[in-house]
Amino acid sequence: MRGVWHTERVKSAEEELMAVVPPGSLMRKAAFGVATHALRLLAGRRRVTLLVGAGNNGGDALWAGYFLRRRGVAVSAVLLNPAKAHAEGLAAFRRVGGRIVSEVGSPDLVIDGIVGLSARGPLRPQAAALVDTVTAPILAVDLPSGIDPDTGEISGPHVKAHTTVTFGCLKPVHALADCGEVHLVDIGLRPVDPDFVLLDREDIAWPVPGPSDDKYTQGVTGVAAGSATYPGAAVLSTGAAVLATSGMVRYAGPAADAIRARWPETICTGSTTDAGRVQAWVVGPGMGTGTSSAEVVRFVLDAGVPVIADADAITLLASTPSLWDARDPDAALVLTPHDREFERLAGPVGPDRVAAARKAARRFNAVVLLKGHRTVVAAPDGRALVNSATSSWPATAGSGDVLSGIIGALLASGLDPFLAAGYGAYLHVLAAELGADGAPVPASGLMTAIPDAIRALRRS
Numbered sequence: 001m002r003g004v005w006h007t008e009r010v011k012s013a014e015e016e017l018m019a020v021v022p023p024g025s026l027m028r029k030a031a032f033g034v035a036t037h038a039l040r041l042l043a044g045r046r047r048v049t050l051l052v053g054a055g056n057n058g059g060d061a062l063w064a065g066y067f068l069r070r071r072g073v074a075v076s077a078v079l080l081n082p083a084k085a086h087a088e089g090l091a092a093f094r095r096v097g098g099r100i101v102s103e104v105g106s107p108d109l110v111i112d113g114i115v116g117l118s119a120r121g122p123l124r125p126q127a128a129a130l131v132d133t134v135t136a137p138i139l140a141v142d143l144p145s146g147i148d149p150d151t152g153e154i155s156g157p158h159v160k161a162h163t164t165v166t167f168g169c170l171k172p173v174h175a176l177a178d179c180g181e182v183h184l185v186d187i188g189l190r191p192v193d194p195d196f197v198l199l200d201r202e203d204i205a206w207p208v209p210g211p212s213d214d215k216y217t218q219g220v221t222g223v224a225a226g227s228a229t230y231p232g233a234a235v236l237s238t239g240a241a242v243l244a245t246s247g248m249v250r251y252a253g254p255a256a257d258a259i260r261a262r263w264p265e266t267i268c269t270g271s272t273t274d275a276g277r278v279q280a281w282v283v284g285p286g287m288g289t290g291t292s293s294a295e296v297v298r299f300v301l302d303a304g305v306p307v308i309a310d311a312d313a314i315t316l317l318a319s320t321p322s323l324w325d326a327r328d329p330d331a332a333l334v335l336t337p338h339d340r341e342f343e344r345l346a347g348p349v350g351p352d353r354v355a356a357a358r359k360a361a362r363r364f365n366a367v368v369l370l371k372g373h374r375t376v377v378a379a380p381d382g383r384a385l386v387n388s389a390t391s392s393w394p395a396t397a398g399s400g401d402v403l404s405g406i407i408g409a410l411l412a413s414g415l416d417p418f419l420a421a422g423y424g425a426y427l428h429v430l431a432a433e434l435g436a437d438g439a440p441v442p443a444s445g446l447m448t449a450i451p452d453a454i455r456a457l458r459r460s
């Protein structure tokens, strides 16, 4: 599990560290890391241009230029604000024959030291015009300039980095925006209590049956989804629940015939009231937003077991506040909105997706999984994680129905709801990747790749 820290926390950790290490040593360590990655990207080529802003980010770039010069690279620097350029960095750069120029030229690599942790807003016009002239790959120092460090928001001109070399710890921009390949250089910073985390494969302990388990002890998932118009959503959600764990699945709703035909191992009934006992409910996909659907939402919220509410169930919860009254306050709830559903429920997402999901999680006392290329999961106790899609293959019709079934099965297995949502998001991306294998994959293909994804997870 990798931690991510907001810039204010990084800056104070850096200040504490700077007080006990020799002056300038942190910057030189950082810059040496930048130079090392630059040499790797240059792969024997020899021309680099630095874009140098007014602060320490520019200082890093100038010191990186110094180290590169000492390795025989021809380095030029464009100073965006010569009067404010980092004095020691500039002096060192000049000492080893670094050249100050006014245009980018045609280098093999550009190093972006325009702005780092203190960045606010998009690139200013002078920097934007300069970046526009770049054709070489860009190595960003700390973060791609022009992207908000704490939210990843892109609100105007910004650097499109091939590679980002950052220092000490990851910041939100690295998890929430495209920074190219991200490399972390150790400068001795050891912050604690991250603001949110990123799950890695080795963090995921997928529930598998033990020797004394039977079909009930692994958790029974109930699925209340689908309609005469949308039976497919029920097939996808139920199928995902069937494949995600070895527990039993009960389906309750109008798509029972379609479910029986595709998933003979499920127990199907026409209504949630006849479904029998379950350890978690999935409610919402393709069910419609009519009165009978509202009654189904009311029933599962009152059932005293964890619930994952998706799609139409979220719309109903937004439009019919009285449904919340039915909720068993001790039973976990996972909400899985996309941005428009989130807006119906809690207002616009805004630029800070993590903060928005966190606020909604507290407000609804629910785990909120805000879907997107970078999915955010937040718990009412303040925990948050971000899971990045490795491609856009999961962005296909019915994909959310599959996710709801996976999370439902994990909830039924007894997993902590925050982890159930996080593991579900992770597996969903992996299944899309494996199911696609380089070509578009429908949601049914994503669903059938769930076993391959679990195998891949368990092998690593």
Ligand SMILES: NC(=O)C1=CN([C@@H]2O[C@H](COP(=O)(O)OP(=O)(O)OC[C@H]3O[C@@H](n4cnc5c(N)ncnc54)[C@H](OP(=O)(O)O)[C@@H]3O)[C@@H](O)[C@H]2O)[C@@H](O)CC1
Pocket: 011, 014, 015, 018, 026, 027, 028, 030, 031, 053, 054, 055, 056, 057, 058, 060, 114, 115, 116, 117, 118, 119, 120, 121, 122, 123, 124, 127, 141, 142, 146, 167, 187
């Ligand atoms: N602290 C440490 O120990 C270490 C720090 N390290 C490095 O320091 C970096 C942080 O440096 P920093 O705090 O000096 O500010 P930095 O990000 O360079 O910005 C400078 C100035 O840019 C301006 N500006 C703002 N927004 C802008 C925009 N959109 N477009 C254009 N310009 C914009 C604004 O100045 P203004 O023009 O408003 O006066 C701002 O003050 C950090 O990212 C890392 O690289 C490493 O060496 C490791 C050790």
Ligand SMILES: [K+]
Pocket: 057, 112, 113, 114, 115, 116, 140, 141, 142, 143, 144, 145
């Ligand atoms: K930068």
